[in-house]
Amino acid sequence: MSKRVLTTESGAPVADNQNSATAGVGGPILLQDQHLLEKLARFNRERIPERVVHARGSGAYGYFEVTDDVTAYTSADFLGEVGKRTETFLRFSTVADSLGGADAVRDPRGFALKFYTEEGNYDLVGNNTPVFFIKDPLKFPDFIHSQKRDPFTGKQEPDNVWDFWAHAPEATHQVTWLMGDRGIPASYRHMNGYGSHTYQWTNAQGEAFFVKYHFKTNQGVRSLSAEQGAELAGKDANSHQTDLLQAIERGVNPSWTLHVQIMPAAEAANYRFNPFDLTKVWPHSDYPLQRVGRLVLDRNPDNVFSEVEQAAFSPNNFVPGIGPSPDKMLQGRLFAYADAHRYRLGVNHTQLAVNAPKAVPGGTADNYGRDGLMASNAYGRERKNYEPNSYDGPAETGKPLSAPLAVNGHTGTHEAPAHTKDDDFFQAGELYRLMSAEEKSRLVANIAGGLSQVSRDDVIEKNLAHFHAADADYGKRVEAAVRALRED
Structure with missing residues (x-):
């Protein structure tokens, strides 16, 4: 079998990959050494801007299998x-x-x-928690700035983290999740996933339903204590990546069962919580979980950069039968996610293999987008680049993917009505009261450990007020723990 030949970017064979061309033995390097210049120039450009958030990631391929009939609620193929x-x-x-x-x-x-559906790619962008810190996208840049490295100290600062939360009482529910026992998953395989946002399903008859997605891990939920997390992070910073990679390589394929909560659209306006508020859940007693199917991961990427770092998800990638809701955070992300990828990867990032739709021949979107950096769908002679046209180009269907958003008598706009228990603390208190004594103790210790490091008393007091508002015992214990740590 003949040996493979090393080539330059233009495909020419490389004569010497060990020594640069010089003017005589020991002489200066020659500018004509095209292979050297090309190799160094390419190396200088190997990195792309990392994600502002969610930068550190791992991924795998798999499949989703439908196990239960949900055609009464959605026409998604x-x-x-x-x-x-x-x-x-x-x-x-x-x-x-x-x-x-x-x-x-x-x-x-x-x-x-x-x-990768037969009707186009559908992206579901969520977290391992069913809620989030804020409910309005206008606050998102400020929130992330407070959680990232401080511009002066160059590290994450408790002052900034807790100061933002002090001014965002709606964060109390998510803070209670984050500081609780599930704040540090033992691995990616041992945590649940949630769509978090509220989405809309539409059935074949045009009836609309609002839904929430719950992916329950079949491996069981396992988490780490603060001490275990610190020890593992010190031993192997890539612990969760290692675990996922090795499990799939061994054939131990992780899986999740998808359940949904389904709310008829007509019930949204009078529900006791704002159903489109990302800081709140729908209690299962109101809308029970209904099983849909099973998600299995069974193949690791061949190249982490190409397939994980360049993977681009956007919550506005819907398919017929699924659409958005009036969730304000979701509405903001419909723009922000896709825009972030256009910045990071370029306007043609959907032509990369991991992002390309499998619903169209060759994975090339059948539209009139043209040119830009790294364009490979360069239709020319056989395709006009405008629409409408007289040359049998792709045309609109006239069929919306989902039902129009009609809530509270308005279509396309929505002002949230008053809900009977629509405050920022009720559900956080409910979550606290569900915890065991041991879980409450760990939650209080985790919160106090961070909050006690804050230098401003007013910031501490505002955060304490949130926990008091959620539950009297919750607030009392956190306050006592913070005071004790600050007096030491």
Whole structure:
């Protein structure tokens, strides 16, 4: 068998990859050494801008299999038949740290899932928590700035973290999740995933339903204590990446069962909580979980950069039968996610293999987008680049993917009505009261450990007020623990 030949970027064979061309033995390097110049220039450009959030990630391919009939609620083809399988790609991530950060840290985890359906790619971008810190996208840049490295000290500062939360009482519910026992997952395989946002399903008759997605891990939920997380992060910063990679390589394929909560659209206006508020859940007693199918991961990427770092998810990638809700955070992300990828990867990032739709021939979107850096769908002679046209180009269907958003008598706009228990603390208190004595003690210790480091008394007091508002015992214990630590 003949040996493979090393080539330059233009395909020419490389004569010598060990020595630069010089002017005589020991002489200066020659500018004519094209292979050297090309190799160094390419090396200088190997990195691309990392994600502002969710930078540190791991991913795997798999499939989603429908196990239960949900056609009464959605006309989505990939959910239309029990037993139907759809190829998927799932990216896990931490949120606040950089690409080089450790896996075993206290942080929400991204759970971004791409379904390669026959009607186009459907992206479901969520977390391992059913709620989030804020409910309005206008606050998102400020929130992330407070959680990232301080511009002066160059590190994450408790002053900044807790100061923002002090001014964002709606964060109390998510803070209670984050500082609780599930704040540091033992691995990506041992945590649940949630769509978090409220989405809309539309059935074949045009009836609309609001839904929430719950992916329950079949491996069981396992988490680490603060001490275990610190020890593991010190031993192996890539612990969760290692675990996922090795499990799939061994054939131990992780899986999750998808359940949904379903709310008829007509019930949204009078529900006791704002159903589109990302800081709140729908209690299961109101809307029980209904099983949909099973997600299995069974193949590791061949190249982490090409397939994980360049994977691009956007919550506005819907398919017929699924659409958005009036969730304000979701509405903001419909723009922000896709825009971030256009910045990081370029306007043609959807032509990369991991992002390309499998619903169209060759994975090339059939539209009139043209040119830009690294364009490969260069239709020319056979295709006009405008629409409408007289040359049998692709045309609109006239069929909306989902029902129009009609809530509270308005279509396309929504002002949240008053809900009977629509405050920022009720559900956080409910979560606290569900915890065992041991869970409450660990939660209080985790909160106090961070809050006690804050230098401003007014910031501490505002945060304490949130916990008092959620539950009297919760607030009393946190306050006592903070005072004790600050007096030491």
